[in-house]
Each structure stands twice: as C-alpha cells, then as structure tokens.
Amino acid sequence: MTVQQMKNAPKDTAVKDVAVIGGGIIGVCSAYYLHKAGKSVVVIDKDEIGKACSFGNAGYITPSHFIPLAASGMIQKGLKWMLNPQSPFYVRPSLNVDFLKWLLSFAKKCTPQHTLANQQAILDINLKSLELYQALHLEAEFDFEFHQNGLLMLCNTQQGLNDEATTVAAANKLGLKAKMLTPKDLQQLEPDIQLDVIGASFYPEDAHIAPYEFIVAMKNYLAAQGVEFRQRTEITGFTKDTTNSKIRSAITADGEIRAADFVLANGAWSPKLAKQLGFSLPVQPGKGICISFDSPPVKEGAKLECRTPFILSEAKVAVSPLDNGIRFGGTMELGVLSSQESSGISLNRIKGLTKSAARYLPDLDTTQVKSEEFWSGFRPCSPDGLPIIGRVDTLANLTLATGHAMMGLSLGPITGKLISEIITKEKTSLDLTPFSPSRFR
Template sequence: MTVKQMKNTSKDVAVIGGGIIGVCSAYYLHKAGKSVVVIDKDEIGKACSFGNAGYITPSHFIPLAAPGMIQKGIKWMLNPQSPFYVRPSLNVDFLKWLLSFAKKCTPQHTLASQQAILDINLKSLELYQALHQEAEFDFEFHQNGLLMLCKTQQGLNDEAATVMAANKLGLKAKMLTAQALKELEPNIKLDVMGAGFYPEDAHIAPYEFIVAMKNYLAAQGVEFREHCEITGFTTDTSKSEICAATTAIGEINADEFILANGAWSPKLAKQLGFSLPVQPGKGICISFDSAPVKDGAKLECRTPFILSEAKVAVSPLDNGIRFGGTMELGVLSSQESSGISHNRIKGLTKSAARYLPDLDTTQVDPKEFWSGFRPCSPDGLPIIGRAPQLANLTLATGHAMMGLSLGPITGKLVSEIIAKEETSLDLTPFSPQRFG
C-alpha cells in the first residue's frame, strides 16, 4: 500500500495499541458495526499481553495503591531481589506519580475502590465466558479458581482478612488448610501453612487468545497495522479533535481514536499536548513445557496459584506451566528496558523454590525469561473514558496487573462510549478526569 493510498484511507475508529485492551476494543467496535484499524509499533499481542499470568481475577479487588505499600516499597528498595522494587529516579513525571500514589495508599481509598474493581472484574469474567461459548474462535479457558499460598502466619492472617472482605462483597472465597490443599492438588508438593481460595477466578493462555481474536477479526475485515509506530498527530484545534495519526509510511485517518497503548500511552499523550499519569511497572516470567523438578518429583496442578508473600504467580496451561511476577517501577529509558536484571530473576526463582521444594532451580536458564511493562495508574484503577482535552479521543489504559482480566469489559465499554450508548458500568471511578 502506498503512502498516497494510506492517506486516502479512513476508518470509523483507529485503535492505537494491539495488546489485550486494543484487540478487545476492536472486537466490540466491529460488533457494533464500526470499521476499525488497529495500530501497533511492534507485533500484535507481543508486549505486556504476551507473557503475563493470564489470570481473570475477581479476587483482585484491592488496588495496588493500598495501605502499607509505601512502607513495603521503602523496605524493598534495599533489596533488589524483592517482589516490588522502586528504581531511584529524578524523572519529574515519575516523582509526581509516586507522590500521587503515596496519597492514595490509605484505608479510605481501598474501601472506596473495592466494589468498583470487583464489579468491573465480574463483568469481564461474564464476557470471557460468553466469548468461550461462541463458535467464532477458540481459545483456552479454565475456571478452576485461584489459590493464594501463604508460607507465614502473618501471610495467613492477612489472607484471612482479604477472604473476609471478599465474602462481604459477595465472593465465595474461603481459607484452606495445608491438608485441604494437598487434597485439592495431590500432584504438587507445597511448603506452606495454608491458602486463600477464590473459586470464581479463571485463567487463559493470553497470547493464544489474542491471536485467535486477531485472526477472526482480520477475516471479518478489521485492519491490523503492525510495526507501525506513530510519530505524531494532525489535530483540528478549532474542534479539539484528532484528524489523523502520522506514521513513517503515511497518515491514518479516523473519526474516533482509542489510546490503548499500555505503558507507552503517556508518550503519545504528550504528543497530543496533555499529561497521562501512567508509569511502567516491569514484570518478568518464564514458561516451561514442564517445570524442572528434582528426581522422582512432579509439579502438576489444575489450579493457578500465587505465592502470597513473594508475589510470584504460577499458571498451569494446556501446553505447560508459567512462572511470573515482580514489579519494578522507575524503568524509564529504552536502554534500561531492554534487559532483565539478574537480581529480579534470582529473586523470583529463590522465592518459588521456598514454596515448591521439588522445583529444581539449577535447570532454569535466565536467558529464557521474558519481560513486559504493566501500565500503572497512581490510584491502582484503570483509566477508561473520554479524554478531557480531545473530543474524539477515548483512553483505555492504566490497568496494571489487571489488563488481561479486564480486556473484554474495557473493549465493550470503549465501544459503548463511541456509540454514545449507556455504558455497562458506571465509569466515574475510572474517569480520566479524576486526576484533575
């Protein structure tokens, strides 16, 4: 396609970002009868959506900005192998984000946010279930719940409090003893005191889901432009609208634009003249066809689990098992983002071995680790809604660790916003205008 042809091409909606949020937005916009183009600077689904744990998590109703996180962050800054690490930085946007995050780490914010976070997760779970039942495309989906494994008495006490809060919100969570865990998962040896169990949670293979949805949408006429980095925008200041997105090979015109570019959304927001309070939180993972174990041992399970104190997620998938975790804030430059810290890898593998004594960490190759960036808002809630600055721009970012979980509902909400319909949920808690 020539530059001239591209300039003459126009769509109803241009979705910027080809991860879980962008692809789901394209799906529901297509279902609403819109012509759609999805634009990504890399390959569709190969950023944060590629290697995450794949959890669909009604259980994760407590925001990242929660009481005690600042104290933990300061303590963990002294340990580069810790599950949550803040890289020292003098970047002004990062310092503003940290200040805003610190102000939200209160019991009041946590209590005020829980119902909204739970509601949006439950709506997304319903949409995943509906998508799985449709014959349009196939993907791996398991609703086996989620275990929060606790190794210490303090961890057990904290999880019991979360289970109690979950029950008050209507979830069917419960605590399990070590013996009950053994009965639930007899093929895996766990060195833990007990666990919280959230039976409504589910999990998928994230990249498989995105590829299946992309293939379906492409066959339906949705256009995908990969390796197509946006370098600027043409705007109409008299109408406060975006006219076109500029790329190296021409302009992409659309009536509406969706900014669903994850951790890279703030860069494009600046090109459009406004600030978006999202910071990248770097996570890592490693996948195995079968987990390396010591002689005669097995590491097989049906239920995904999180090593609670260590913040390591373990996901059983049809084609293997995945370990992932850590949150590293303050990784801002492309040079810093290109590699994975040996300390982060060592911290994850050491933590996993403490809970899983049969895991043979000597067989884990650090070169096999993958990293991705979660887009983190300062209050721990996603940013979904019309951009106050531009009449035809909708924001869909800031999902942090819940991007995969909230993909379908975010896409549906975006389509409802574009169609000027009543939204499936009250968007006030997620409004971009909440940051002033």
Template sequence: MNKNVIIIGAGIIGLSTAYYLVKEGHQVSIIDKSNFSSGASYVNAGYITPSHFIPLAAPGMINKGIKWMFNPTSPFYIKPRLNADFLNWTWAFKKSATASKVEKAIPVIKAINLLSRDLYEDIKESNTFNFHYERKGLLMCYQSDKVGEAEWKIGKRGIEEGLGVKNLTKKEVDVLEPNANLNIKGAIYFDSDAHMTPTDFMPEMVKFLKTKGVIFYANEDVKDIEVTNRTVSKIITNKQKLKADEVVLAAGSWSPLLTKKLGLQIPIQAGKGYRINVNRETGITIPAILCEAKVAVTPMQGFTRFAGTMEMAGINHNINPMRVQTIANAAKNYYTNLNITVAEKRSADCGLRPCSPDGLPYIGKSSKCNNLTIATGHAMMGWSLGPATGKLVSEIISEKKTTLDLSSFNPDRRF
C-alpha cells in the same frame, strides 16, 4: 452511525476493543509498533481476577516501597530517579494510598473484573474461538501465620463482597493439589477466578478480527497526533498519515508519550513483570499466588508459567537475572522438588504494565479531545480487564449507555 475507528495499541485492551467495535458495525484499524506477537499481553499470568479487588495503592505500600527500594530482588522494586513524571506519579500514589480511597475502589474493581470474566465466558461459549480457559479459582498460598492472617482478612472482605472464599489448611490444599507438593502452611481459596493461556488467545483474536475486515498496521510507530478544534484530525506514523472519526489510545505503558503530544496529563508508570515458562510436568493444576514471594503460578496449555515482580524503572525490556532468579527461588521454595533449570531461566521474558497512581484504569473520553477515548493504566489486571474495557469503549464510541458507571475511571481525574 457506523464510524471509522483507529486503535493505537494491539495488546489485550486494543484487541478486545476492536472485537466489540466490530460487533457494533464499526470499521476498525489497529496500529502497533510490534508485529502483533509480543508485549505484556503475551507474557502475563493469564489471570481473570475478581479476587484482586484491593488496588496497588493501598495503605502501607509506601513504606514497603521505601524498604524495598534498595533491594533489586524485592517483589516491588522502584528505581529512584530525578524525573518529573516519576516524582509526580509517586506523589499521586502516596495521596491515593489511603483507607478511604481503597474502600471506594473495592466495589469498582470487583465489578469490572466480574463483568470481564462473564464476557470472556461469552466469547468462549460463542464457539468462534479455540482457546484455553478454565475456572478453577485461585490459591493464595502462605508459609507464615502472619501472612496467612493478612490474606484471610482480605478473604473475609471478599466474602462481604459476595465472593466465594475459603480458608484452607495444608491438608485441604493437598486434596485439591495432590501432585503439586506444596511447602505451605495453608491457603486462602477464591473460587471466583479463572485463568487462560494468553499465547493461545491473542493469535485467535487477531485471526478473527482479520476475517471481520479489521486492518492491522504492524511495526508502525505513532510519531505525532494532530488536533484541530479539539478533534484528532490526523495520526502520523513512521510510515503514513491516517484519519479517523474516532481514536482509541490503548498503548499501555507508552500511552503517556502520546498524551503529552495532546496536552493531556495522564500519570502512568511502566511496571515491569517477568515470566518463566516450565515446559514439563509440574503437577500444578490450580493457579496460585506465592504470597510471601509475590509470584504468580499458572498451569497453562502445555506448560506452567511462573510470573512476578513489579519493577518500576522506566520503559525498557532489559532482563535482570537477579529478578529472574528470585522467581526461580520462590518456585523451589514453595514446590518441593521443583527446580527451574538454567535453560528455562535464560528463556525468561518480561512485559511492561501501565500503572496508574490509584490502581484504577483510565477508561473514557478526555474533556480536551472529543473524539479520543483513553483505555490504559490497567497495571497487573490488564489481561483480566480486557473484554470489559473493550465493551465499555465500544459503548462510548457507539454512544450507548455504558454497562458500568465510568466516573471512577475518568482520564481527567485528579489525584
């Protein structure tokens, strides 16, 4: 049975969900507080990352977080604050950061990443879109032996998981990247990864969805959600009231503001990430993570993007110049003769990534509301997991057997 579906949120998760719902014959509307041209989906590193199978909530991250808490230029910065949601999230993160829970998460994260990569390639091969997509793998570049050993340990685990991984010397990296002038000791290379230019893909998807009859409500803020007999009966925005058979919540870091109205406890904290675009030749052709600095480098269509940091300081889009400078310093440190200009730093932007305590997204229906599907909490893998999440949500709403087991993504899970 075809349904009338409203999606709250027009990031990569929301648009991907609309794409697969339309393919199933549903009527779709999308509400977003923006004009469909900004947000985390436009400023991310554009990675599709089967290599990133270790969740953020891993053993040792608590100690690192405490150490970095007092350093606003650190890769993972948590602003301490007396806020109940933040404190509850932190406690849940601590309980999730165990070796046994990470072991359970690894195959789950790997599987959904591989599914999403295959779906991106299906979309590309459909010849319906014109967007940049390359599968050149990912270099985990390191400057110290200690970090190199730690990255190779993850790489060997990747091999156990069936991924293609190599431990490359500096000379071997230079063969792959002869014009990048990398200042490193070596790199762990994952051949499983791909990359894109988000600002190519997002407008293409919006354009396509409009041709398929999807209704876009731009610059609308959802003020309230009415529930009658455990069913969402009305969505109230700053402009109108809407009804639907099914509702998808894909509002990213803003999702908890809406779930609270429904009495749902879905812990999410916004993790701010920054990006700098360099619109000139850099010689960089393969995506890389600068390991010690935790900075992502992506050769996109016509420019190179440097992205990084995880700043948990609530919902805001304030640009911290120190964090921008930290990314610029990393670029100069790892790529000889690459200096990011003052103008490039001034044009830096940021986005908010919705982080769950255990590093797994929330995908599925809550037991408290029978026509609401949650699709959020993807943290740094939002771009990577867009199509997979969209397909899974479409299968849920279409009442089909889901491609993946969704138990690990249950929105009602407890920490």
C-alpha cells in the same frame, strides 16, 4: 513532524470509523466490540500484535484482585522491599519529573479510605469481564483456552496467612465465595504437587487463559471480518482539525491513518503519545518478568503438576498451569521509564523470583532455570491503581483505555465493551466515574 515532512509522507485517504492505538489485550478487545457494533476499525501497533505486556501475562481473570495496587500499607512494604534487591517490588531511583509526581500521587492514595472506597468498583468491573470471557468461550467464532478452576493464594508465614484471612473476610462481605484452606485441604485439591506452606486462601470464581493464544485467535477472527491491523507501525505524530479539538489523523512512516474516533490503548507507552497530543497522562511502566516451561524442571523422581493457578502470597510470584505447559511470573519494578525500550532483565529480579518459588515448591529444581529464557514486559500503572477509561476533555474524539497495571488481561473484554459503548454513545455497562480520566485533574 514538520509541515514539509507531512506533505512528503504517503497518504492513506481511507477514513476508518475508529483507529485503536495499541495491539495488546485492551486494543484487540476494543476492536472486537467496536466491530460488533458495526464500526470499521484499524488497529495500530509499533510491534507485533500481542507481543508486548499481554504476551507474558499470567493469564488470570481475577475477581479476587479487588484491592487496588495503591493500597493501605503498600508504602511501608515498598520501603522494606527496596532494601532487598531480590524483592518482588522495587523502585528504581529516578529524577524524572513525571515519575516523581506519579510516586507522590501513589503515596497519597495508599490509605485505608482509598482501599475501601474502590473495592466494589474493582470487583464489579472484574466480574463483568469474567461474564464476557465466559460468553466468548461459548461462542463458536473463535476458540481459546479457558479454565475456571479458581485461584489459590499460598502462604508460608503466619503473617501472610493472617493477611489472607483478612482479605477473604472482605471478599465474603463483597459477595465472593472465598475461603481459607489448610495444608490437608490443599493436598486433596492438588495431590500432584508438593507444597511447603501453612495454608492458603481460595477464590473459586477466578479463571485463567493462555493470553497470547487468546489475542491471536481474536486477531485472526477480526482480520477475516475486515478489521485492519497495522503491525510494526510506529506513530510519530498527529494532525488535528482547525479548532485543535479533534484528532484528524495519526502520522506514520507509511503515511496518515485517518479516523473519526481514536482509542489510546497503548499500555505503558500511552503517556508518550499523550504528550504529542498536548496533555499529560499519569501512567508509569511497572516492569514484570516471566518464564514458561513445557514441563517444569523438578528434582529426580518428583513431579509438579496442578490444575489450579496459584500465587505465592508473600513472594508475589504467579504460577499458571496451561494446556501447553506452566508459567512463572512476577515482580514489579517502577521507575524504568528511561530504559523502557530495553528488554534487559535484572539478574536480581530473576534470582528473587526463582528463590522465592523454591521456598514454596521444594521439588522445583532451580539449577535448571536459565536466566536467558526469562521474558520481560511493562505494565501500565496509574497512581491510584485503577484503570483509566473514558473520553479526554480536550479532544472530543479521543478515548483512553490504559492504566490497568496487573489487571489488563482480566479486564480486557469489559474495557473493550466499555470503549465501544462510549464511542457509540450507548449506556455503559458500568458506572465509569471511578475510572474517568478527569479524576486526575
């Protein structure tokens, strides 16, 4: 924005304690814990609050997901999946320099050493977030759907079952109560669903919620408490102080939004704003899709009812039973930066998800699934598979909260609490070293 444009823009002279950029699960949870700490807060989002990546999330709260996205063997799997246009993981060819740098960094992290070194940190942050969800559910301030029924990883190949057994052994070593289940065990656990599988792993500590309903409930509560929400407000630039070491305000079409501290929790769109602020943020969008049903389409005389959420392990498809229906979601498509604003969904991704689901769920009638009912969103992915939480070295009043990939919903409350602790200069609930922005220097 030019100096003249800034002069002509209407001004908002009220200065908030904190401006949170991004109205998804991370931004809204940050606003919640900042408000609890006595801070005046404004949340800014270019769209409607909670309608981006958080809207179509599977809703999982996942201590079970302690292995980072950049895991040992991921490159080999990715190369194999790239040959299949309907695979659950796809890298779109791109000559974008930022994406190529990200991809190289990601490849370097896909080692056994990286996987082992970060399992405990990922588990710890997930368990802390689970505790906060449990506490929020018990509070009377706002109501939301919360179920702690565990999570199943269903397998229909021996290799998949072997891989899950290895993960369960690692989980047990870390203290989780994971175990392997036979088809008979599954039938006893979920008698109202027909499964074509040879076994599964089960993580009883996991939970799930309805993500959008949670965000709306929290947003309504915060708005009633005086937290300001600026929806459909796109940030076009920033002003800084005379030393260039602090952000003074965010510039929008409606004028300046001034604050003492800023939180960048804008998901896959965070790198764009980071560039405007003069630094590079290694986050790339991973496109995912989902479809929700009031009741799942099944063949005549069949039913598909369950209380335990599950993931079709080899296919990477998540199935979430909710109070008002059931949701299917999955796929990871990288390298879509140039079309990030597009809501278009590849027909191959849809076919891949529905075909995969039918292999595990023989009673699912895929002929009733309409491609136009699918939704897509972008997960913010860091190259090492860990979230980015912490202060920016070059800007004293900017804190990052992004890069959560598929764990954004799971880590919403703990990220929000950590952001509040950073800004209020309290001792943080966790060691932030594994998540520090400075690890990418």
